[in-house]
Amino acid sequence: MIDLNLEEQLKKFRLSKSEYELITDLLGRGPDGLEWAVFSALWSEHCSYKSSKIHLKKLYNKSRHVLQSMGENAGVVDLGEGEKVAFKMESHNHPSFIEPFQGAATGVGGILRDIFTMGARPVALANYLAFGDPSSAFMKRLLDGVVGGISGYGNCVGVPMLTGQTLFDTGYDENILVNALAVGLFCADDPIMSARGAKPGCVIVYLGARTGRDGIHGASMASESFEGSSQKKLPTIQIGDPFFEKLLIEATLEMIREGIVVSMQDMGAAGLTSSTFEMASSSGFGFEMDLGLVPLRDSSMTPEEILLSESQERMLLVCEPENTLRIQEIAKKWDLEASEIGKVVTGTKLLLKWHGEAVLEIDPHIVVERAPMYERPFVSEIPKILAKKFEWNAAEIEQVSPSVRAARESDKSWIYRQYDQRVGGSTEQDCSSTVGVLKLPSKRSLAVSLGGRPNWVLAHAFTGGMDAVLEPTLKMSLQGFEVVGLTDCLNFGNPERETVMTQFVHSLDGMNEVCRSLDIPIISGNVSFYNETKLKSIPPTPATGLVGVRRIVDASNIPSDRFVHPQKEAWLLTLPFRELFGQEVFDLGMSLSQLGEAINLLRDMSLGGEFETARVVGSSGLETTLESMIGSEVGFEWTSETELTRKYVAYQIVFTFKGEADIFSKAIKPFGVQIDKIGRTTRGIYKVRGQYLNCRQVLEVRSRKFPLFSEEYDLGAAVFGGSEKAIGNQNV
Template sequence: MSLDTVKHAAQTPDAPQPWAELGLKENEYSQVREILGRRPTGAELAMYSVMWSEHCSYKSSKVHLKQFGEKAPANDAMLVGIGEQAGVVDVGQGYAVTFKVESHNHPSYVEPYQGAATGIGGIVRDIIAMGARPVAVMDPLRFGAADHPDTKRVLPGVVAGIGGYGNCLGLPNIGGEVVFDACYQGNPLVNALCVGVMKHEDIHLAKASGVGNKVILYGARTGGDGIGGASILASETFDSSKPSKRPAVQVGDPFQEKLLIECTLEAFREKLVVGIQDLGAAGLSCATSELASNGTGGMRVELDDVPLRDSTLSPEEILMSESQERMCAVVEPAKVDAFLAICEKWDVIATVIGEVTDGDRLEIFWHGEQIVDVPPRTVAHDGPVYERPMARPTWLDELQADTAAKLARAADGDGLRAQVLALVGSPNQADKSWITAQYDKYVLGNTVLAQPEDSGMIRVDADTNLGVAISTDGNGRYAKLDPYAGAQLALSESYRNVAATGAKPLAITDCLNFPSPEDPAGMWQFAEACRGLADGCLELGTPVTGGNVSLYNQTGDAAIHPTPVVGVLGVIDDVTRRTPIAFENDGQLLYLLGDTKEELDGSAWSQVVHDHLGGRPPAVDLGRERLLGEILISASRDGMIDAAHDLSDGGLIQAVVESCLKGGKGARLVAPEGIDPTVFLFSESQGRAVVAVPRSEELRFTDMCGARGLPVARIGVIDGDSVELQGQFSIPLAELRETWEATIPALFG
């Protein structure tokens, strides 16, 4: 290395550099040279390459994501919005809740256990960095065909990684999804959500302010694992001709993370921290540049002071490493000793690696030589922005014209019975207990609802019973048929799930999983989904607080279905008034809320019975969703209903079977006059729920629905030990349970 690396770079403009190997395009490399007025040093090139990757810079998605701010509904609950490590909302009584969902898709395909485990670790650190104590996690998952050999490799590892890391942290896993579809065969989606609780005054932000304040790196030592991990893996498609990316996958240590949580929260309580940033994708490159960029000055870093696991690491590798369980804090000089003492108490390695300066540059030194001298904002925030070419797919008209209307329906009750059993036992609708039993749902003692309830629910305050409910949803089949509507349907279902438990939806986080942005059709799908979600949030009054974009989810020309996953958070004043899904009381009346239409396109019925995908997804009516939510919340609060279940994948019959099996009670159903039995059972019309109403509350409940203009129909009664559709079929609960519970263990047990 030259005696002055930065000056040497200026004096050797034509020296070859591996910009392409690091993932930069030629125009991006030229842009870096223009910013610096010279060629970058090797360390600068490493920083720009990871920070300008798709995963870190959002360079293909920024122009569309800005709608979430431009169309944001007025919402008094929002305390911290898009742009910070996680959004924060006011839930009352002085409490704030922060929540966020992110992806760890590509690492989880390469190394399922560590990829999924470190996905949990990363999202938990985002929550800690906001000043909150993590209280729960969730895991929306998508895998390839359930019977494919590679799914048998990926799914058990992913589930074990999520359970192993989350259980060791002592965090309950309260919800999520598991969906199988051949489109995810080479690109499973492993999304992770964490929610944390704090008081309003405890909110912390990622900024380095105060000249002379010290920059402290604390947590695990920096190693060679995860060099360019998520930032590189998530920014390109998989290609069998390329070398293995296995060394790029990070390795997690949940016990180290647990110490990091307690250490950080104690430092917050003692008011020792000015600014804080977790080290996730892009590692130190991200933490230093973002802290400096968000602050009021510059930053000087001595890279020699970074604690290493591998002394052979080059400065470029140290800057790119995504080793886990690390954080950066900005601390006033007078409080450094106290901060370090807390770290020592928790057996957490902590080192002062730099300080805030009065300049406007991020300067990094190695062995006494300056190796980085950059404007930090150009690294962290002002990277390339692309308006990628977009084109509605040429195949979409033909796909939408191929409706489910042509599909054969059951000719009699025996045929309907067989289709119900096929649906209930299909991998997507079957019991997921084999998976969720590997997660601790009740650790910490504040879990009120967890899988398979409509949403997870956590008690926030033990004295007042204030709580929050969270649901994640997303239907890639719907989004394939219409990405604009598909995004709104994901929002609608998640909103409906939260309301069904009695909580009022407040805000959302999203994880937008899409194919390559360099494909005009994939980019069009992404743009339409963003537009749909922004429009939907505006109408429902639920602002986007933050989230994640995961692109390049395809192998060669095989792209995943566009899969916007939407997490909705709601608040409930008293968790003892929650509404579960279980039908538990004989004689209670079953009411169907909402309109049932002939909407079978993209449905579970069309997939399971006919292996068909085509037509248009169910119609979106956000006004109806809002009304339904108000009814469900009021009925829950006022004791008018004892159970509620939203209607979504699989339609009415799937919801009824799940509620019957959960409560151990049967149901006798009667189809309203004039409705086709297939439509009654399997339609996936939106804005609907089935509720169990005590006979003493029937008049009050139906009067409320009528007064507010919500269609309501009595469709049956809780009774017996079978699920029966009058005049068509009867299926004993024992047979339903055996069918529902056998599928996943047979595939993966």
């Protein structure tokens, strides 16, 4: 029998009875004082990964390129020629649903800190977003706020938005997704920084913004489903300052390059609690800190509030005592505070003081490493799905609301034009292309491509997981890139429900199988559970971010993803990984090793200049893809006897060739693919189903499909710093 006072404590700190019993076993007594807050934060799903850790251990995360994999703030891969990059993807779903502008903005700030904490300068951003029906005023507010938050923070901090993906589905009506990805570049001699390495005698330094009450219990909030109104959770939302972040980037990188930092951790989820406990646990030594020395925005804050605050733009550093003064000098140069708040000592205990008086003494290892690890129930075998489940034909499209269908098929330029895509001067291909591309100092190119289609995972989780890797890999290969690593954001509902856990496990297995076969290491990522409201879960959404390198300097032979010249024959390639009719199942049709060879062939022929145009058919189907490939001067005419339908078939690629198609047809034939001539490019005319349309008219119609505007709704309304202000209408 559990007493009422204990029951109230467990509810307040979001701990289960079994977790309380485990804590009691570890401590030899019940938790007391600040221990409740510490266990609550660090044993939350968001921090401990207690429902997913057992499955994440099986991920393929090593290859010849990998310098740092999971376990640090971000993964790092070697690109050769003295260049290496760090990258990671993170979710900020719950905060963005509660307060879209600040939730999305601080999501960008947080992922940037993960990158420069490693010692890499942030050079690119990407985002994966999912919204519900955009015809409602509520969803319009969320959509506008999220886009405004991302652009407001990213543009101010000076990092280009290289690519993005935006989904619309009624499954996200109650829970939206905001996943942010960042890439950072190391100079040739730059060290890779670590959160590990603290040793006795070192000093603990607090760097950055002062601590306030924003974001308290944010990690625990992100580990729960929504049960009703989200407004009561507003105090758990962090508030960001991108200009302060820019100063923090410069100061941090200067300190790292001077070699005066031993280890470093940003204060993300659970704030000072997570950074302190994780650094102490990984070092194997004791930490002594006085919370009374932490710079505060409000001097009335309690030790618990200081520990759990998720105020933004803060770092925890460990340095040798002789370097403390230099760290403070660099901080002052950049108008930042650097305060000595503790030291590393012998032993293994973490001692927290409040103005000299001990308020907590505990072994950090039992908090960080002994968190519960659950084996949630899931169905171990799922049948192969019938191919017809993957059809997206006209009948099914009609079941989707007109506003959702229009949003899916519309031109998304009104979104990405709000992002600064060219700041820094290194962007080669921006959000208007299927793959974002950045020029490296070596004159080679770096690419980022996103994947993850929830309707696939709903139909068959394993296949959907495979697709989350295969589709962006195909896009990269057509641009001549070799994929060197993958990061992910695994967005699912309540893991305590067997259906959700089954989707999670099998989609992860599908991703892992493709990555292992194609030698694509999964080097970083994030799991976001409890994306549901009143038991309604989001569609299972494993979002992926792939990073690749094109090892040539001259990219003049690389194909465009749009039609370039008129009077060119257009061809459609259909890989064996496609719809099979009758009672046959949806299957790959070739081994993964064969698929790898086919992908290599596509990359080699792309680099060799065989293709003038090459584009993977998107989820909205062939017709929408063809519309997106035309320009104001170059159109397309469908000449195939096969009727152009809305049905989606995976995987298809549209080509035009610089020469004859025969060379490619012969090279690809051993893989059992189907290649058909479907039409030709034209001068300014788009002709399908017997109708002649001016290309300019088609482009105008596509741009107007998005159901965003009404007389009552101002697209520019956004919330920043708690006050509403208009930022101006966007042309769509």
